[in-house]
Amino acid sequence: MSAAPSKTMAQKAAEFGLKPEEYELIVKRLDREPNLVELGVFSVMWSEHCSYKSSRKHLGKFPTKGPRVIQGPGENAGVIDIDDGQACVFKMESHNHPSYIEPYQGAATGVGGIMRDVFTMGARPVALLNALRFGDPSHPKTKRLVSGVVSGIGGYGNCVGVPTVAGETNFHRGYDGNILVNAMCVGLADADKIFYSAAPAPGLPVVYFGSKTGRDGIHGATMASQEFDDASEEKRPTVQVGDPFAEKLLIEATLELMASGAVAAIQDMGAAGLTSSSVEMAGKGGVGIELDLDAVPQREEGMSAYEMMLSESQERMLAILKPGREADGQRIFEKWGLDAATIGWTTETGRMVLKHKGEVVCDVPLAPLFDDAPLYDRPWVAPQPQPRLSPADVPAPSDWNEALLKLMRAPDMASKRWIWEQYDRHVMADTLEDSATGADGGIIRVHGTRKALAVTSDVTPRYVQNDPYEGGKQAVAEAWRNLTAVGAEPIAITDNLNFGNPERPEIMGQIVRAIDGMAEACRELDFPVVSGNVSLYNETNGAAIPPTPTVGGVGLLRDYAKRARFSGAKVGQSLVLLGETRGELGASMYLREIVGREDGAPPPVDLGVERRNGEFVRREIEAGRLTVVHDLADGGLAAAAIELALASKVGVQLRLADDVPAHAFLFGEDQARYLIAVDDAQSLVAAAEAASVPAAVVGQISGESVAAPGLFEVSCGQLEQAWEGWMPALMGDAA
Amino acid sequence: MKAAVVVFPGSNCDRDCKVAVERSTGAHVDMVWHGDTQLPDGVDLIVLPGGFSYGDYLRCGAMASLSPIMTEVKAAAERGVATVGICNGFQILCEAGLLPGALLRNERLKYVCKPVDLEVVNAQTRFTAGYQGRRQVAMTVGNGEGNFFADEETLDRLEGEGQVVFRYLDNPNGSTRGIAGIVNGQGNVLGLMPHPDRAFEAELGSADGAILFQSALASA
Numbered sequence: 001m002s003a004a005p006s007k008t009m010a011q012k013a014a015e016f017g018l019k020p021e022e023y024e025l026i027v028k029r030l031d032r033e034p035n036l037v038e039l040g041v042f043s044v045m046w047s048e049h050c051s052y053k054s055s056r057k058h059l060g061k062f063p064t065k066g067p068r069v070i071q072g073p074g075e076n077a078g079v080i081d082i083d084d085g086q087a088c089v090f091k092m093e094s095h096n097h098p099s100y101i102e103p104y105q106g107a108a109t110g111v112g113g114i115m116r117d118v119f120t121m122g123a124r125p126v127a128l129l130n131a132l133r134f135g136d137p138s139h140p141k142t143k144r145l146v147s148g149v150v151s152g153i154g155g156y157g158n159c160v161g162v163p164t165v166a167g168e169t170n171f172h173r174g175y176d177g178n179i180l181v182n183a184m185c186v187g188l189a190d191a192d193k194i195f196y197s198a199a200p201a202p203g204l205p206v207v208y209f210g211s212k213t214g215r216d217g218i219h220g221a222t223m224a225s226q227e228f229d230d231a232s233e234e235k236r237p238t239v240q241v242g243d244p245f246a247e248k249l250l251i252e253a254t255l256e257l258m259a260s261g262a263v264a265a266i267q268d269m270g271a272a273g274l275t276s277s278s279v280e281m282a283g284k285g286g287v288g289i290e291l292d293l294d295a296v297p298q299r300e301e302g303m304s305a306y307e308m309m310l311s312e313s314q315e316r317m318l319a320i321l322k323p324g325r326e327a328d329g330q331r332i333f334e335k336w337g338l339d340a341a342t343i344g345w346t347t348e349t350g351r352m353v354l355k356h357k358g359e360v361v362c363d364v365p366l367a368p369l370f371d372d373a374p375l376y377d378r379p380w381v382a383p384q385p386q387p388r389l390s391p392a393d394v395p396a397p398s399d400w401n402e403a404l405l406k407l408m409r410a411p412d413m414a415s416k417r418w419i420w421e422q423y424d425r426h427v428m429a430d431t432l433e434d435s436a437t438g439a440d441g442g443i444i445r446v447h448g449t450r451k452a453l454a455v456t457s458d459v460t461p462r463y464v465q466n467d468p469y470e471g472g473k474q475a476v477a478e479a480w481r482n483l484t485a486v487g488a489e490p491i492a493i494t495d496n497l498n499f500g501n502p503e504r505p506e507i508m509g510q511i512v513r514a515i516d517g518m519a520e521a522c523r524e525l526d527f528p529v530v531s532g533n534v535s536l537y538n539e540t541n542g543a544a545i546p547p548t549p550t551v552g553g554v555g556l557l558r559d560y561a562k563r564a565r566f567s568g569a570k571v572g573q574s575l576v577l578l579g580e581t582r583g584e585l586g587a588s589m590y591l592r593e594i595v596g597r598e599d600g601a602p603p604p605v606d607l608g609v610e611r612r613n614g615e616f617v618r619r620e621i622e623a624g625r626l627t628v629v630h631d632l633a634d635g636g637l638a639a640a641a642i643e644l645a646l647a648s649k650v651g652v653q654l655r656l657a658d659d660v661p662a663h664a665f666l667f668g669e670d671q672a673r674y675l676i677a678v679d680d681a682q683s684l685v686a687a688a689e690a691a692s693v694p695a696a697v698v699g700q701i702s703g704e705s706v707a708a709p710g711l712f713e714v715s716c717g718q719l720e721q722a723w724e725g726w727m728p729a730l731m732g733d734a735a
Numbered sequence: 736m737k738a739a740v741v742v743f744p745g746s747n748c749d750r751d752c753k754v755a756v757e758r759s760t761g762a763h764v765d766m767v768w769h770g771d772t773q774l775p776d777g778v779d780l781i782v783l784p785g786g787f788s789y790g791d792y793l794r795c796g797a798m799a800s801l802s803p804i805m806t807e808v809k810a811a812a813e814r815g816v817a818t819v820g821i822c823n824g825f826q827i828l829c830e831a832g833l834l835p836g837a838l839l840r841n842e843r844l845k846y847v848c849k850p851v852d853l854e855v856v857n858a859q860t861r862f863t864a865g866y867q868g869r870r871q872v873a874m875t876v877g878n879g880e881g882n883f884f885a886d887e888e889t890l891d892r893l894e895g896e897g898q899v900v901f902r903y904l905d906n907p908n909g910s911t912r913g914i915a916g917i918v919n920g921q922g923n924v925l926g927l928m929p930h931p932d933r934a935f936e937a938e939l940g941s942a943d944g945a946i947l948f949q950s951a952l953a954s955a
Contacts, residue, residue, distance in 0.1 A: 154846050158877070159787040161747020245745050245790025337744065422846050424877040426933045427785075429751040436849070445938075560938075 009033050016043035022374055029368040037306045037354065037362045042369065044272035044310060045279055048536050051373035054502035055534045058512055061519040062529040068491050069528055070191060076117040076268065077187075078530025079194055080492050082556050086446060087191040088453060089123035092131075092184035092496040092552040094535035098239040099181040103148025107181050108156040108242040109314055114185040115160065116268035119251050120317070122195040122258050123187025126428060127444050128157050130167040130183045131457045131496070131550045132419075135176030137411050137730050142171070145179055146419075147731065152242075153183070154422040159244035160251065164423035165434040165442030168457050171411035174465075177540025182496040184552040186455055188446060195258055197267040197277075199285030199320050202348040204264055206278070206289065207326065209333050209340035210250050210316040213274070214299035216240045217312025227501055227539040246315040246338075253336040254317060260332065262325035269316040275309045277318040278344075279352060283370030288349035293356040297339035305356040320346060380508035386466045389586040389600040391664035400712035403594050405722040407635050407667075408642060410593040414726035432560055433486070438647045439566045441482045443557065452560035454488035456553045460634070461546040463602035466587045468510045468547055472517025473605045477671060478633060479553030480525050484614040485631040485674060487563045487621035488555030493522065495532040495551055500544025502536050510547040511536075518549060524607035527553070564621045564629035567647035569677035573628075575644075575652065575699035576681050577637065578688055579613050579673030583664025589634040590667035603669045610672040616691045617674050625684070628677040638666040640675045641699065642706050646720050648677070651703035657696070662711060677701060736762035736952045738780040741808065743769040743799045748785035748821065748932055755932040756782065759945035760952045769802040780817045780951050781808055783824030785877075785930060795838060795880045796826030805831055817861060817951045818924045822878055825916075825926035834919055834926045835893070836885035838878075842909025846879035850940060851929055852904040853915055857897045860918050862925045865950035872943035874929035876907055876915075881928040883910040883917075893917055901927055925951075 013023040016039065026034055026042050034042060048054060064072035070087055071079035077091035095110025115125045130153055135142045157164045162185070217240035257263055265285065267277040274296070282289035293305050299313070321329060326342060333340035347353070352369070354362035397403035407413055420435035430447055433439035441456030458478040464471030476493065483490040495518065500507040522528055538545040557563055569575075585591050586600025620626045628648070632640045637654075645652045657665045678684050681697045688695035707713035738756045742749045753764045765775045769788075774781065788799035799805070805827075812818045812833055820828035828834045841847060853872050855863050866872060885893070890912055893899050901916035908928070916927030931944025 151845075158846055158848075158879070159745070159747075159790065161786055243790070245787060245792065248745055248747065248787070248790075421849055424846070424848050426848065426875050426877055426930070426939075427747055427751065429748075429754065429933050429935070429939060432938060 009039060012036065012039055013043065016040065017047060018043050022046060025374065030364060037309060038364050040306050040310050041275050041362060041364065044275050045369045046373045049271050050276055052534055053374045054376050054378050054536060055497065055511060056375055057377055058515045061515055063519065063523050064528050064530065066492065066526060066528045069530055071194065072530050073532055075196060076120045078492060078494060079121060080530060080554065081191055082446065082451065085191050087189045087194060088186060088554055089118050089121045089189055090184065090186040090494055090552065090554055091117050091531040092182055092494045092550060093117065093533040094496050094498060095181045095183065096179065096498065096535050096538055099149055100179050102239040103145050104152040105239055105241050107149040107152030109240045110181050110183045111153055111156040112242045112244065112247050112314055113270050114183045115162065115247065116270065118185045118187035119254055120195065120266055120268045121189065122193050123189035124255060125162045125185050125187045127186040127442060127455055128162050128164040128183065129442065129455055129457045129552060130164065132167065132169045133175045133180035133548060134171050135179065136173040137171050139173065139176045143731060149181055150419050150422055156242055156244045158424040160248045161427045163425050163427050163431050165425055165431055165444060166455055166457060167435060169416050169419060170461060172461065172546060174546040177543060178538045178545050180498050180545065180548055182550045184457060184494060186453060186554060195263060195266050197265055197281050197284055199265050199281045199287050199346045202287045202346045204320045204323065204346045205326055205342045206291065206344040206346065207319045207321055207329055207340060208296060208316065208343045209253065209319065209338050211243060211246045211313060212297040212299035212339050213308055213311050213316065214313045215303065215307055215311060218307060218310045227537050240312045240314050242314050249336045249338060250315050250317060253332050253338055256332050257319065257329060260328045262321050262328040263319055264322045265320040267318050269318060271312065273310065273312045279366060279369050281318065281320060282346060282352065283366045288347035288351045288366065289344060290347050290353040291344035293354055295341045295343040297341055305354060305361040309354065378502050378508045379505045380512050381505045383468050383509050383513060386586065386599055386601045391583045391585060391661040394585045394591060394595060396661065396663035397594055401714050404638060404642065404712060404714050405718060407589065407593055407639060408719055409722040409726040410589065411726065413589065413635055413639060415724045416727060417724060418727040418731055437566065438643065439486060441486060443486060443560065443563065445560060450559045452557040454483045454486050454555040454557060456482040457550060458482060459548055459550045461548045462587050462592065462598060464514055464547040464549060466600065467602050468513035469517040470602050470604055472514035472549055473521040473607065474602060474671065475549055475551045476518050476521035476525065476527060477605045477607065477610050479551045480527050481614060481631045483553050483555030484618050485564060485629045487618060488557045490525065490527050490553060490555040492528050492530045493551050493553045495529055495549060496535065497532065498535045498538055498545060498548040498550065500537065500539045507544055514547055514549045521605065521607055525611060562622055562624060564626050566630050569628045569644055569648035569650050569701050571650055571701050573677045573679055573701045574681035574697050575641065575701065576676045576678055576684050576695055577673060577698040578617065578676065578693055578695050579670065580694045581657065581660055581665055581668055581670050581673065583660045583668035584670045585664055585668055588667060588669045603671050605671045613672045613693050616688060616693045620687065626676055626678065630675045632673040632675060636667045636669050637675065637698065642719055644675060644677065645706050645716055646723060650701045651716055652699050652706045653702055654699040654708040655697065656708055736760060737775060737778050738762045738764045738782060739767045739775055739778045740764060740782045740784055741767050741769060741804055743788035743802060745788045745790055746784050746786035751932040752782045752784040752821065755935040755944060756948050759935050759948040762952055767804060769799065769804050772803050772807065774807045774811055778811065778816060781811060783820040783827050785822030785824060788823055788827065796823060796830040799827045800830035809833060812924050815921065815923050819951060820926040821930055821932060822928055825928055826880065828924060828926045833924050834917060835889050836883055838880050839882040839884050840880050841882050847907050848877040849907060850875045851907055853901045853929060854904055856899045856902050859897065860900055860922055861954055862947050862951050863900060865946040865953065873941040874931055874934040874944055876929050878908065878928055881908040881910065883914045885911065896920065900925060901929065
């Protein structure tokens with residue numbers, strides 16, 4: 001082993017993102033200085049990205065069990081039972097830092113990585129979602145980032161052939177220097193054929209297959225665990241390059257290999273590449289691992305052991321095969337034209353031993369790497385509460401017509417057609433609802449059955465900013481509500497926690513309180529967390545992003561014919577509002593876009609009410625009595641009514657309330673509410689009241705405008721123009 | 736009735752085509768690997784599915800057109816076997832010389848996925864007879880290189896001889912003369928960019944694609 005002067009190694013450790021005390025801990029655990037390879041291995045395994053060292057203590061608050069949970073957090077993805085021996089496998093993951101530096105490849109490899117997490121578990125990917133946050137539309141970098149990220153997501157997902165069915169996009173100056181790209185993948189598997197990463201025994205062959213290893217992405221996981229500054233673009237070489245064609249071959253080969261019965265354990269090479277995949281497989285299985293790095297398929301000449309272990313080259317898998325099954329592997333890898341090699345064996349030593357060019361270049365115990373990573377209880381301060389606003393604290397619009405048009409062309413409200421028309425939403429021929437149909441979530445059939453999965457991605461960062469606890473609750477509740485609004489039974493969530501630097505107590509306070517709120521909502525709504533990802537250090541030059549804990553929810557429709565839609569309202573129907581409206585304007589879209597303020601407490605979520613109202617709606621949908629349902633969110637009743645009118649190509653005449661001022665009634669963002677178009681409003685109101693759900697007729701479907709007597713009347717054509725026109729105008733594409 | 740769907744590395748609508756043909760027609764569908772050198776005996780319909788064969792590297796459809804099975808596909812097409820290339824399959828048919836023209840990058844340089852209304856320009860082909868004179872059908876497109884191009888002389892010939900089968904009512908990708916699908920001179924090889932395999936039952940928004948597969952096998 002090559003000995004390096006300890007001073008240099010300690011300095012290297014700092015460059016790799018390790019704190020001095022963490023380096024000292026490594027020396028203590030090894031009882032000697034690490035060499036460069038070992039230091040590289042420790043630094044990525046102990047990075048925030050791989051070890052969750054700042055968040056782990058708090059992530060334990062999430063409920064992770066439930067009658068339908070087959071596998072909770074800790075594996076590549078979560079697994080839930082969707083009846084009939086079938087399972088749904090899903091996870092969301094961020095690719096924020098790479099996407100800011102190199103938007104096309106950053107976003108593309110984000111999609112590739114999350115798909116691998118899903119098919120590694122034995123599931124065929126069947127749907128993709130993405131949650132995107134960009135900077136202010138007028139920021140000089142925004143357009144280039146939007147264009148690159150959207151092309152990257154489409155370029156990868158379209159080619160692999162998995163439909164991108166839903167998503168959300170926000171713009172805010174808080175993301176100017178640090179965009180968020182969160183990608184979610186949903187897959188289907190047989191419940192008794194789920195594959196795990198734990199190596200079952202010593203003495204088994206470790207097989208590498210997929211693309212060759214190159215020098216791309218070295219130390220990507222470390223980069224993802226550091227703040228940005230003006231020199232961050234110099235980190236472009238740490239961004240990986242994706243090859244969706246290779247991914248498509250990898251999916252087919254992996255699923256075929258699994259079906260052949262040869263696989264004992266399997267793990268994709270994601271963040272921290274060969275290092276984390278081999279450490280996790282051996283560590284979880286309680287065995288050791290020995291790898292011969294000369295056998296690793298290499299794309300470039302003269303790669304060092306350090307480079308191979310730290311490379312984040314894409315589209316690679318590591319499998320531990322059952323004894324004597326290597327020939328099955330070879331046959332399948334040859335068919336799909338993939339590189340493959342047996343690169344090592346599981347051992348009884350409990351150590352990770354790496355050999356390269358006849359030398360042992362790494363020999364460390366697995367325990368400290370795998371489950372002995374530092375755990376921090378970082379100090380935090382409770383966020384400063386914002387005052388709850390009453391309607392009188394917020395002015396009504398001076399020009400109502402203009403206010404409605406301005407609301408609909410606000411960046412967060414406007415149609416994102418420019419984005420989703422670039423995504424293949426129909427491949428696999430099971431898409432029932434997608435971004436185009438305006439449903440509250442995407443819906444895909446479970447192939448060959450009457451069942452369908454409803455999927456959604458939600459969080460309202462401005463709520464979390466003003467009150468992380470209530471905002472965290474709201475993100476979970478909104479996902480639950482979106483699934484409920486189509487008639488699905490909400491089953492479980494994946495979360496993608498995007499925050500700033502956890503070493504700052506006020507940021508740590510956001511993390512802790514948002515998790516508290518989310519956990520509370522998950523418990524009360526029986527909506528456990530089955531997988532997730534934490535992305536911290538989302539800061540540039542000391543400015544943190546708005547706290548953005550994205551929630552990806554999955555629900556089950558037992559018979560997709562009995563689902564509610566967002567469109568299809570007909571002239572002559574009444575509009576019924578379910579749920580109570582007090583007129584919560586704090587942190588509302590109206591307040592920000594029309595009044596120009598971002599203050600106030602967000603609307604509180606009463607989880608008992610949420611559940612009561614939602615269960616009523618779902619029951620009515622299942623009974624076939626409700627077919628047009630839309631949940632209320634950004635922009636309140638006014639926005640929901642306009643969206644419903646545009647989707648159904650009808651007009652809406654709204655009726656105001658006596659007890660709430662008009663602007664608070666129309667723009668308030670009170671939670672647990674649904675807008676329903678129905679023939680027989682009286683029966684619905686009576687049924688709701690019998691279930692203790694507040695209900696009121698708030699309008700009629702008629703005419704060709706959205707109007708409220710004495711306040712406003714705006715033609716549907718004008719509204720549609722405002723809503724559809726904003727994004728093409730921004731991107732310079734008039735169509 | 737027997738159909739075969741050819742699977743190239745990177746095909747991603749292969750299963751969709753199999754399911755669409757099975758559900759639309761009840762035909763038995765075999766999946767044929769691109770490296771095979773034989774088609775199933777007595778095959779009545781060959782489908783080249785959509786996707787990104789060979790990652791669309793080099794040029795869409797260029798490498799797939801040289802796959803071993805393509806020799807057999809060409810021979811079968813010359814014998815008069817009904818052959819449909821959808822999306823990437825259309826690109827492969829053009830690259831293989833079974834259909835004239837080429838598919839270029841979309842006019843707006845972006846991938847576009849949307850429902851499209853199509854004019855049935857020629858309702859007398861073996862693929863469109865089942866529309867029974869209906870002039871308009873609905874399918875969806877999903878392509879980045881679906882912009883059909885041919886020289887004026889070829890276009891005039893295609894139009895004059897009834898080889899233009901489908902035309903977009905609202906051209907999504909800049910295709911010359913709005914052309915969405917064409918047949919060869921013999922009338923047994925159809926290439927189209929819209930996906931009948933994503934429009935074979937009402938739940939998917941349209942069942943018009945089913946009729947295309949039914950027509951193709953009706954004469955079998």
